[in-house]
Amino acid sequence: MAGAVLIGIKGEEGLWLADLQQGTVVRYTQPLTGDLAAAESWRAKGIRVEKNVDFAVALISASGVASGLFEG
Known part of the structure; x- marks a missing residue:
């Protein structure tokens, strides 16, 4: 498994580093x-x-994940 992911979001300047560990x-x-x-x-x-x-998937907020958007 990768230990980190470099992320760029459309419309956002710069990059983000996600450390998965x-x-x-x-x-x-x-x-x-x-x-x-x-x-x-x-x-x-x-x-x-x-x-x-x-x-x-880029989401506007984390509440979108918790709302069941990707369930079932």
């Missing part, structure tokens, strides 16, 4: 270089970039 999410503030910088520049142009992710 610690259960934390923080703004990613390190300078982007190499392939990661290239992927972020594509994202700025509206190109989606994904690698090793098989499910992702």
Whole structure:
């Protein structure tokens, strides 16, 4: 299993780092270089970039998950 996930949400500036083992999410503030910088520049142009992710949904709030939106 991956230990961390770097997340960019459409309409939001910057990236977020989710540490799956610690259960934390923080703004990613390190300078982007190499392939990661290239992927972020594509994202700025509206190109989606994904690698090793098989499910992702952006929600307005966590209450959407708890309301049964994805049940049954």
